[in-house]
Amino acid sequence: MQSLIELQQQLVPDMLAAMKKRYLILRQVLLSDMIGRRMLAASLTMTERVLRAETDFLKAQGLLHIDAAGMRITDAGKRLLEDMEPFYKAMFGLSDLETRIRQRYGLKQVMIVPGDSDISPHAKRELGRAGCSALRKVMEKDDIVAVTGGSTLAQVASQLTTQTSLKGNWFVPARGGLGESLDYQANTIASTMAKRTGAQYRLLHVPDHLGEEAYQSLMQEPNIREIVEVIRHARIVIHGIGDAVVMARRRRVDESVIEALNAEGALAEAFGYYFDRNGNVVHRMPTAGLRLEDIMATEVVIAVAGGRSKGEAIASVMRFGHDDILVTDEAAALEIAALLDDEEGLDINARS
Structure with a gap:
C-alpha cells in the first residue's frame, strides 16, 4: 500500500490533497452529528465557497445529507470513513x-x-x-x-x-x-x-x-x-x-x-x-x-x-x-x- 501511495504522491499529488480534504469534512460532520456549513467551514479553516463545492460533491455521492437544518453523514459515509481510517493513517x-x-x-x-x-x-x-x-x-x-x-x-x-x-x-x-x-x-x-x-x-x-x-x-x-x-x-x-x-x-x-x-x-x-x-x-x-x-x-x-x-x-x-x-x-x-x-x-x- 505504501509504495502505491508514494507513486500517487509523485504523479497526482492533488488527488491526495482532495482525498484528505473530503475525508476531514466527512469526519468532522460525523463528530458533530449535525452541523451548518458556516460552522463547518470555521472548524476546518476553509472558505465557505470551497466547502460548498466539496459538500455538494459528497452529497451527490450519497455520503452527506444536506437540508435547511444543516448536514449530517449518511450510513454510506460512516462505512467509508471506517474503511478509510487505516488508509488515512498510512497516506498521511x-x-x-x-x-x-x-x-x-x-x-x-x-x-x-x-x-x-x-x-x-x-x-x-x-x-x-x-x-x-x-x-x-x-x-x-x-x-x-x-x-x-x-x-x-x-x-x-x-x-x-x-x-x-x-x-x-x-x-x-x-x-x-x-x-x-x-x-x-x-x-x-x-x-x-x-x-x-x-x-x-x-x-x-x-x-x-x-x-x-x-x-x-x-x-x-x-x-x-x-x-x-x-x-x-x-x-x-x-x-x-x-x-x-x-x-x-x-x-x-x-x-x-x-x-x-x-x-x-x-x-x-x-x-x-x-x-x-x-x-x-x-x-x-x-x-x-x-x-x-x-x-x-x-x-x-x-x-x-x-x-x-x-x-x-x-x-x-x-x-x-x-x-x-x-x-x-x-x-x-x-x-x-x-x-x-x-x-x-x-x-x-x-x-x-
Missing part, C-alpha cells in the same frame, strides 16, 4: 509517526488521531474516543482502574458505553480534586466511567494539594486510608498530561512554588508530579492518592493528551519512561517528532 504518515514515537520511548502502543485538540473540540472528542478504545482493550475482569482529572479524561469518560457490562470492575480517582470545575475532577470522571459501564466506584473526598501536616493528618483517618490503599493497588492508570505552570496555577499554589518550578525547569505535570525536559521528577505535591512508586509498579499506564501546545510536555513525560500506551493527536505528535529530529541532529553532531 500517521502510521509511521506512531511507530517512530513508540520505538523512541519504548512504548507498547501509540495511537494518533487527526487534528489539533487545542483548537478543535471535535479533535478532542476523537482523542477521548481513542482513549476509550485503548482502555477497553486492556481491561480485564475485576480490574481496578485509577483515573486522573482534566478535560481530556472527561472526554474519555463520555465515550465509554454500556455495550459490555463491567460489573466486577472498579473505577477510582488517582488523587483528590483540584479546585476547578466539578466536571473535570477525578472523582466525577471515575463515577461517570463506572455508571456508563455498570462498574463500581469509590471516591476520594480530599483536596488534591495538601500541606505536609494536613497530608499526614488525613492519612490517619481509617476511611481515607482504606480508599487510598484501593487506589494504590490499581492495575491500570489512565492519566492526562498538563503544562507544569498551568497546572500549578490551577492548584492555586503559592507564587514562590511557581518560581521554584520555573527555576527547576519543570515542563510537564502528570499524576501530581512535575517533570523537566529530560523526564526527571523535579517537584511533587503532597497528595492523597497515587505515588510515584505506585505508578512504577502499575501494570498498564495509559497517557491521553493532545494539542500542539502540549507536544513538549508529552515528550517530557514519555522520557520518564513508565507509560505503556500513548494516545495523542496529530498536532502534538508532529511537535514530538520535531523534538526527536532535534535530538537526533544533536547526536549526529556530537558523534562527528
Whole structure:
C-alpha cells in the first residue's frame, strides 16, 4: 500500500490533497452529528465557497445529507470513513509517526488521531474516543482502574458505553480534586466511567494539594486510608498530561512554588508530579492518592493528551519512561517528532 501511495504522491499529488480534504469534512460532520456549513467551514479553516463545492460533491455521492437544518453523514459515509481510517493513517504518515514515537520511548502502543485538540473540540472528542478504545482493550475482569482529572479524561469518560457490562470492575480517582470545575475532577470522571459501564466506584473526598501536616493528618483517618490503599493497588492508570505552570496555577499554589518550578525547569505535570525536559521528577505535591512508586509498579499506564501546545510536555513525560500506551493527536505528535529530529541532529553532531 505504501509504495502505491508514494507513486500517487509523485504523479497526482492533488488527488491526495482532495482525498484528505473530503475525508476531514466527512469526519468532522460525523463528530458533530449535525452541523451548518458556516460552522463547518470555521472548524476546518476553509472558505465557505470551497466547502460548498466539496459538500455538494459528497452529497451527490450519497455520503452527506444536506437540508435547511444543516448536514449530517449518511450510513454510506460512516462505512467509508471506517474503511478509510487505516488508509488515512498510512497516506498521511500517521502510521509511521506512531511507530517512530513508540520505538523512541519504548512504548507498547501509540495511537494518533487527526487534528489539533487545542483548537478543535471535535479533535478532542476523537482523542477521548481513542482513549476509550485503548482502555477497553486492556481491561480485564475485576480490574481496578485509577483515573486522573482534566478535560481530556472527561472526554474519555463520555465515550465509554454500556455495550459490555463491567460489573466486577472498579473505577477510582488517582488523587483528590483540584479546585476547578466539578466536571473535570477525578472523582466525577471515575463515577461517570463506572455508571456508563455498570462498574463500581469509590471516591476520594480530599483536596488534591495538601500541606505536609494536613497530608499526614488525613492519612490517619481509617476511611481515607482504606480508599487510598484501593487506589494504590490499581492495575491500570489512565492519566492526562498538563503544562507544569498551568497546572500549578490551577492548584492555586503559592507564587514562590511557581518560581521554584520555573527555576527547576519543570515542563510537564502528570499524576501530581512535575517533570523537566529530560523526564526527571523535579517537584511533587503532597497528595492523597497515587505515588510515584505506585505508578512504577502499575501494570498498564495509559497517557491521553493532545494539542500542539502540549507536544513538549508529552515528550517530557514519555522520557520518564513508565507509560505503556500513548494516545495523542496529530498536532502534538508532529511537535514530538520535531523534538526527536532535534535530538537526533544533536547526536549526529556530537558523534562527528
